[in-house]
Amino acid sequence: MKKSSAVLFKTSLVALSVAAASSAYAAGFALNDHSATASGTALAGAAASKSDISFSFWNPALFTNAKQTTFYASGAYVMPSMDVTVDSATDATPNVPQKGLNGPVDLGNKVSGDSVNNTLVPSFYFAKPLSDKTVAGISLNVPFGLSGDDDQDWAGRFHATETAVQDIALSFALAHRVNDWASVGASVQVHKAEIVLESAVGFTGREGIGRIEADDTAVGYSFGAMLEPVKGTRVGLGYRSEVDYDFEGDVNYTDVAGLNAALTSFGRPNLVNTSLSDSVTMPSVMTLSLEHDLSNKLTFGLSAIRTGWSSLDGLNIDFDSTQDNSVLTFGFEDQWMYSAGLTYVYSDKLTLRSGVAMDSSPVTDEYRSARTPDGDRKWLSVGATYDFNDMTSATVAFTHVKIDDVSVNRTNLPEDSARGTLKSDYESSANVISVAMNMAF
Template sequence: MFKVSLVTLSVAAASSAYSAGFSLGDQSATASGSALSTAAASSEDISFSYWNPALFLNAKKNTFYISGAYIIPKMDVSNIEATDATTSSISGSSTNTDSVDNTIVPSLYYAMPLSDDTVAGFSINAPFGLSGDYGDDWAGRFHATETGLQDIALSFSIAHRVNDWFSAGASVQVHKAEVTLESAVGTTVSSQGGEGVGKIEADDIGYGYSLGVLFTPVKGTRIGVGYRSKIDFDFEGDVKYTSDSPTFSGLVSAKSLVDADVSDSLTFPDILTISLEQALTPKLKLGLSVIRTGWSSMDEGLNIDFDSDQDNSKLTFGFEDQWMYSAGLTYDYSKKLTLRTGIARDNSPVTDEYRSARTPDGDRTWYSMGGTYHFSETSSATFAYTYVDIEDVSVDRTDLTEDSARGTYTADYSSSASVISLAYNMSF
């Protein structure tokens, strides 16, 4: 029997090629230009409040910042071999080069100073997300076809400058997450019931918070620490089955595959960011960051409960906590133009044992550049480009009990991504 799995929340072949796991790293075109090297410590603008809410203090007036990242992922899947649950070989192309979708990731921030030392703010972000579609006819279709995740977070923040060398901030967040999964179900053998399509759609609202501090021990040195909490979701939705096979109704009659309500609980990871912004000269700044993502909160993966006679479905993620390391430079070329560059190493939480068609993730290296042009003292535009090089990986799903209803699957993956980010900042 086909065991449905909400693996849409893993790093499926999708636009999450930008950041390891299924997190989305582009919350600020300014930060992306130096590969997030000053994420929790930057003095540049309010968009860095995503990593450290104390950085809303970068606003001296009412300030509006809007950013968008256009993610262009590329993934080549080769040497594909698969069997269904009856061990029958599945026909289909041995390669797949059109399984990831371009997407836009927006962010919006607004800051309102309440006094010289206190700033209130709110923001809208997409912290986690992915989008991809292998297609309905490829050989690995019993493991994955369409996958989608959208997480939108609304945050309300307050930041306060305690004295000349210490500031703090906090926020509360409301997350709305929606997930979609589609894959082939049944078998390719008509006498065993034939082949159909199963699709899950589910959603939930979760809540989180963030805390941050900023230290300026000496002029030109800023040290920031920011923490974004875990978010608990109790997803609820339904699964629906369709088929053109005349024998597929037998599986429905046997209650092996029936439309039903589904549910599962997942905890999205927490994120700790530690950053340094150090002035090297009056025009040149060095940025260093380490970012820890607590992916082990999703280690056990999914255990989908069906409101029917269908057995629970399990997909083990085996995720491990991981660190991202980045370094970058910011150079004030002139009063109007600021230039940035950076490099980062972003380690994948996916382990070899549990890598799958929905988690073909590998370690990443970012190469970033960007700049800001100041039209006036109150408005500016920012551009950033990041190339993400992802290590080649292989998937081997030939010896896992939880795949008994999906069959076996092996393939090699080669992936990369380009990210173009634009932002506009205005104060009044």
């Protein structure tokens, strides 16, 4: 009886995960489209490019690309696709024959409908030269984010039904051109993050929905340098810091009357709406890039981007009630993205770009879940910029992202004792269209 009541009590713990569902564009839940210009080469040369001020996301020293007051606005429309096959799923029904509970129930093979949503990712940059060598910059980006919405009756509902994560960063930067071949820069960032996490709670015949909404504001920073030791060869290094969040929010339950009656019969507290908190660290990002002018028309670029995903070791949600803390392991590993690309000046008005990238997932097989069905990615990108005049240009890019097929095997982890088991397979990909306008005045 004690073990069974403990299982029932754990049903009050919603299946939480800040890294909740796969962002179909970038590994983990990073959003890497902060510039239609950079997307055209799959981010090759991102920390060393002389193209425009949007590259300041990866290296704030590149605000020195502005020779006059400049505004750059970019938007990426991410169109993901995910096919899910459920091999098996059971709930967490306890084995208590005298109460008519005879162990886990087979939940069938029903898959979710649209488990990933199309998403618009905006970015804005403004640069104001303070002198011939110093530039002040402001930017607004969404470094991390995702949106996923599963059916509330799908077979994996006790693991996830809805997930939304959004991290918005407002940056204030200064960049300085030290001499003809070196620039440096730094920024302070104000981050605002919001999280929505929802799943079914309970077990078949005694289930409801638990929904968490939480947010916090935090501060981060970045710094970088760009060197051109040989004319036509540029090397850049940029670093964006970890961001420490102390999330506070609420959990709200619906349709839990039957579950609460069962909890009462086991002598356990009912599920009640309450507040909660947890501390989470968003990862750092380091970008090392090279650009080399092969001719006066053709430029070759390389980038290596390291994301410190291991800072997201897991969650330890503290409920302001008699509920036990909810602990969830992420098992993320630090990973690299590598890209190579070409930029070709076709004419005085038209510039063409192309690039490829390999983006490794931080998710390990052991802890992959319905909220993190993430796999390694391959990018193929093309793009172009058209200069209307010396003051205004428009940029477009298209990226196809192929994601490795992965499987979720949640059958023997202690933290799933209140969620049941789930074995499922995922086939995913994404297409991304990016558009930007650059204006100087």
